[in-house]
Amino acid sequence: MNTLTSRLSQASKHQLFWPVVVLVGLLAVNALYRPSFLGVEMKDGHLYGSLIDIVRLSAPLILVAVGMTLVIATGGIDLSVGSVASISGAIACLHISQQPDQNALSVVLVALALGIGLSLVAGTWNGMLVAGIGIQPIIATLILMVAGRGLAQLITSGQIITINSSPYRTIGVGYWLTLPVSIFIAIAVVALVSVVTRRTALGVIIEAVGGNAEASRLAGIRSRRIILLVYVICGVCAGLAGFMLTADVSSANGNAVGLWVELDAILAVVIGGTALSGGRFSLSGTVLGALIIQTLTTTVYAMNITPQTSLLFKALVVIAVCLIQAPAFRAKFTRRRPAAPLPPPQATASGQDQKVEVPA
Amino acid sequence: MVESQPVLTMTAISKSFPGVQALNDVGLRLFPGEVHGLMGENGAGKSTLIKVLTGVYSHDSGTIGLAGQTVRFGAPMQAIAAGISTVYQEVNLVPNLSVAENIFIGREPRIASLIDWRRMRRAARHLVERLELDVDVTAPLGSCSLAVQQMIAIARAIDIKAQVLVLDEPTSSLDTTEVEQLFRIMRQLRGEGIAILFVTHFLDQVYAIADRVTVLRNGRLVGEYMTSELPQLALVEKMIGKELEALESLEDQPKRALAAIEASTAVIEASSIGRKGSVAPFSLTIHQGEVVGLAGLLGSGRTEVARLLFGADRADSGQLTMQGNPAPIHNPVDAIDRGIAFCSENRRTEGLVGELSVRENIILALQATRGWTKPVPRRRQDELVAKYISALDIRPGDPEMPVRNLSGGNQQKVLLARWLITEPRLLILDEPTRGIDIGAKTEIQRLVMQLSDGGMAVLFISAELEEVLRLSHKIAVMRDRHLVAELANDDSVDAEHVMAAIASGASS
Numbered sequence: 001m002n003t004l005t006s007r008l009s010q011a012s013k014h015q016l017f018w019p020v021v022v023l024v025g026l027l028a029v030n031a032l033y034r035p036s037f038l039g040v041e042m043k044d045g046h047l048y049g050s051l052i053d054i055v056r057l058s059a060p061l062i063l064v065a066v067g068m069t070l071v072i073a074t075g076g077i078d079l080s081v082g083s084v085a086s087i088s089g090a091i092a093c094l095h096i097s098q099q100p101d102q103n104a105l106s107v108v109l110v111a112l113a114l115g116i117g118l119s120l121v122a123g124t125w126n127g128m129l130v131a132g133i134g135i136q137p138i139i140a141t142l143i144l145m146v147a148g149r150g151l152a153q154l155i156t157s158g159q160i161i162t163i164n165s166s167p168y169r170t171i172g173v174g175y176w177l178t179l180p181v182s183i184f185i186a187i188a189v190v191a192l193v194s195v196v197t198r199r200t201a202l203g204v205i206i207e208a209v210g211g212n213a214e215a216s217r218l219a220g221i222r223s224r225r226i227i228l229l230v231y232v233i234c235g236v237c238a239g240l241a242g243f244m245l246t247a248d249v250s251s252a253n254g255n256a257v258g259l260w261v262e263l264d265a266i267l268a269v270v271i272g273g274t275a276l277s278g279g280r281f282s283l284s285g286t287v288l289g290a291l292i293i294q295t296l297t298t299t300v301y302a303m304n305i306t307p308q309t310s311l312l313f314k315a316l317v318v319i320a321v322c323l324i325q326a327p328a329f330r331a332k333f334t335r336r337r338p339a340a341p342l343p344p345p346q347a348t349a350s351g352q353d354q355k356v357e358v359p360a
Numbered sequence: 361m362v363e364s365q366p367v368l369t370m371t372a373i374s375k376s377f378p379g380v381q382a383l384n385d386v387g388l389r390l391f392p393g394e395v396h397g398l399m400g401e402n403g404a405g406k407s408t409l410i411k412v413l414t415g416v417y418s419h420d421s422g423t424i425g426l427a428g429q430t431v432r433f434g435a436p437m438q439a440i441a442a443g444i445s446t447v448y449q450e451v452n453l454v455p456n457l458s459v460a461e462n463i464f465i466g467r468e469p470r471i472a473s474l475i476d477w478r479r480m481r482r483a484a485r486h487l488v489e490r491l492e493l494d495v496d497v498t499a500p501l502g503s504c505s506l507a508v509q510q511m512i513a514i515a516r517a518i519d520i521k522a523q524v525l526v527l528d529e530p531t532s533s534l535d536t537t538e539v540e541q542l543f544r545i546m547r548q549l550r551g552e553g554i555a556i557l558f559v560t561h562f563l564d565q566v567y568a569i570a571d572r573v574t575v576l577r578n579g580r581l582v583g584e585y586m587t588s589e590l591p592q593l594a595l596v597e598k599m600i601g602k603e604l605e606a607l608e609s610l611e612d613q614p615k616r617a618l619a620a621i622e623a624s625t626a627v628i629e630a631s632s633i634g635r636k637g638s639v640a641p642f643s644l645t646i647h648q649g650e651v652v653g654l655a656g657l658l659g660s661g662r663t664e665v666a667r668l669l670f671g672a673d674r675a676d677s678g679q680l681t682m683q684g685n686p687a688p689i690h691n692p693v694d695a696i697d698r699g700i701a702f703c704s705e706n707r708r709t710e711g712l713v714g715e716l717s718v719r720e721n722i723i724l725a726l727q728a729t730r731g732w733t734k735p736v737p738r739r740r741q742d743e744l745v746a747k748y749i750s751a752l753d754i755r756p757g758d759p760e761m762p763v764r765n766l767s768g769g770n771q772q773k774v775l776l777a778r779w780l781i782t783e784p785r786l787l788i789l790d791e792p793t794r795g796i797d798i799g800a801k802t803e804i805q806r807l808v809m810q811l812s813d814g815g816m817a818v819l820f821i822s823a824e825l826e827e828v829l830r831l832s833h834k835i836a837v838m839r840d841r842h843l844v845a846e847l848a849n850d851d852s853v854d855a856e857h858v859m860a861a862i863a864s865g866a867s868s
């Protein structure tokens with residue numbers, strides 16, 4: 001028992017401890033409410049179940065949030081991710097819808113290239129406004145957040161473009177090796193971004209810029225380039241998410257795709273332990289944060305909480321998560337009650353193994 | 361001094377951070393109407409003891425008694441309310457608020473419930489005059505030099521009606537004149553019966569003002585002594601725990617020969633470099649292996665000269681020549697590419713990234729020159745970092761410790777290490793020994809000599825004239841943002857000489 005408590009107290013110092021606890025807690029609540037929740041079954045060589053659904057549905061959010069993490073680490077923020085996702089989804093669907101053979105792989109590849117191209121342009125635009133002109137990130141990206149919706153509407157001519165392309169559909173709902181394709185895409189992107197940031201010096205330089213911009217400048221860091229780069233990465237991530245979101249429903253609705261995803265993404269980043277003020281960032285924390293948010297959304301649906309109260313419910317849980325993570329709040333709590341009740345340690349340990357799907 | 365009851369007693373205080381026992385069974389007594397020196401090497405635990413007292417940290421064990429009552433503050437505001445006013449080592453004011461707002465933040469004069477701006481500005485002006493400072497109280501604090509900011513923090517602290525005044529290295533970036541101002545006010549407050557706790561690494565300041573000292577070493581209490589009964593050498597031995605021969609050897613080094621140096625190639629030649637509102641155009645040449653000292657009063661433009669040469673500010677007139685070729689420098693990247701390094705005096709805002717580890721901070725400038733795509737191999741990082749941790753005796757020597765957890769003096773060494781590993785041709789040091797203890801200060805001075813003997817050019821800025829005189833081949837004197845004189849530092853030159861040049865601007 002003694003070693004267990006000491007191990008637990010050590011684990012609780014780990015930066016990802018609280019996000020893991022929250023995620024496990026949420027899953028536990030669901031499992032209690034609906035025992036079949038944890039079940040996973042095999043049908044036609046595909047795995048099905050609520051857990052799989054949660055991971056599949058969080059894939060676009062994970063993509064957006066990973067890009068957002070880097071932006072936030074430099075002390076910035078990108079409000080335009082939802083609009084960028086919508087633009088990229090719209091242009092891809094538009095291109096496909098105009099081709100005679102929507103199922104041709106080449107058509108889909110061109111569509112993807114167009115979407116990525118526009119996302120690059122969008123990211124560069126944001127980066128130039130922030131790093132080049134020096135506009136406050138929140139204002140700079142607000143421009144594209146608003147204008148981008150209009151742009152997406154222009155691309156779709158204000159209509160909902162419906163397509164019938166099975167290669168494109170695969171991005172959203174396809175299966176590979178018994179699992180949804182979108183999961184693999186998310187894993188690949190997270191892995192790529194973590195290799196690029198942690199195997200090069202990019203990660204530490206981003207953290208330096210976000211931690212102390214003036215000191216970084218005087219240390220010879222070309223912060224403008226770095227800031228431009230993170231907005232570009234963020235734009236591309238959002239664009240990829242746009243493909244997933246439109247492929248999921250085989251249609252592009254300029255108004256609805258990625259609506260409010262920036263808020264979920266920012267929440268995911270914060271829950272994952274990256275401070276909004278910039279500096280140290282954690283990609284694995286962000287992935288956990290995104291899973292928490294998606295689980296929360298699923299929970300709200302599963303529990304038949306009325307739409308009127310569901311947002312409120314979500315907000316309450318988010319507040320709770322943020323409070324638990326604040327050391328000052330925990331200190332108050334533990335001082336009053338020396339032996340703070342904690343969830344069962346076994347659940348935590350195994351939960352960690354299951355849930356941290358990407359070693360970032 | 362009256363042997364009355366102590367106004368403050370700290371007994372058997374212990375405080376540990378993960379992996380570090382910062383304080384171990386430490387005691388401290390403060391009597392009303394005394395100036396009490398708190399002495400110890402970098403990392404001895406002085407600042408921690410102060411932060412425990414004011415409730416920034418909560419101690420693991422021990423008791424604090426204030427005016428006969430046991431207290432334990434949960435936050436610094438409570439300590440202020442109880443009559444303990446503190447200037448912390450790292451100036452922690454708000455740069456974008458005005459000087460007046462900073463002085464009165466949290467206790468603004470009010471009419472009904474609205475802030476009385478006029479009264480606030482008037483009171484601020486009054487206070488600033490009392491310290492004989494020449495600043496506009498409506499200017500944003502961030503526009504003032506570090507020394508002025510330090511004085512503003514002091515002004516704020518003395519204006520709070522307190523029975524205990526705590527000053528953690530208040531003089532680290534001040535010139536002699538400001539130190540004199542401060543001491544005058546401290547004596548006045550002492551006369552009013554206030555107990556003053558004073559931390560400094562300058563021994564002569566301790567002997568000039570403190571009645572009594574408490575010495576800490578490695579988080580433990582060494583003892584409490586009357587200054588009048590403790591010779592300077594004995595104090596040093598108590599602080600470092602061994603005898604000190606190293607210090608002596610530097611003292612009577614011969615003046616450094618200038619002739620040979622002037623014959624060697626010029627590393628950098630500035631001709632009529634200047635920037636409006638910052639420094640008037642000046643010309644200065646620094647040769648290979650030469651140490652040029654920059655002397656001048658507070659606000660005379662010393663730091664601004666350094667910033668222009670490094671491209672931290674952009675020059676709007678003049679040319680720079682390096683190794684005979686024109687070398688326009690528009691930003692720090694240009695400067696670093698040409699082999700210039702600049703160790704800023706303001707380590708917290710312009711130097712270190714607090715969240716990052718010691719290793720990451722040391723490697724930062726080197727990494728920046730390589731670009732992010734070519735990371736310094738981890739093995740090389742570890743070697744370099746280990747080398748400088750031991751060369752500069754950075755403590756604790758854990759490369760993965762976030763740098764903000766280090767004591768002030770050790771942070772300064774980390775900043776120095778960052779630039780030394782870039783092996784610059786010209787090293788600009790702006791107050792490199794600020795907040796550094798006497799042992800380490802000698803080490804750094806020795807290092808500067810070694811580096812220049814090895815051919816590095818050094819521009820050395822320090823408010824301490826003795827230091828400048830000891831190290832420099834040549835002294836450039838600044839006054840009112842003009843470079844007014846260049847003195848060859850030969851046997852005929854001494855502190856008075858330089859002071860005269862600073863005062864009159866006459867070259868000899």
Ligand SMILES: Nc1ncnc2c1ncn2[C@@H]1O[C@H](COP(=O)(O)OP(=O)(O)OP(=O)(O)O)[C@@H](O)[C@H]1O
Pocket residue numbers: 377378380381382400401402403404405406407408409449755756764765766767768769770795797
């Ligand atoms: N927040 C913290 N977390 C971890 N360790 C800390 C923290 N603050 C201080 N320390 C450690 O406690 C020890 C004492 O530090 P402290 O700042 O009190 O030294 P100091 O005597 O004020 O030194 P200096 O003269 O350099 O200012 C050091 O080893 C330091 O690294």
Ligand SMILES: [Mg+2]
Pocket residue numbers: 406407408449528767768769
């Ligand atoms: Mg200190």
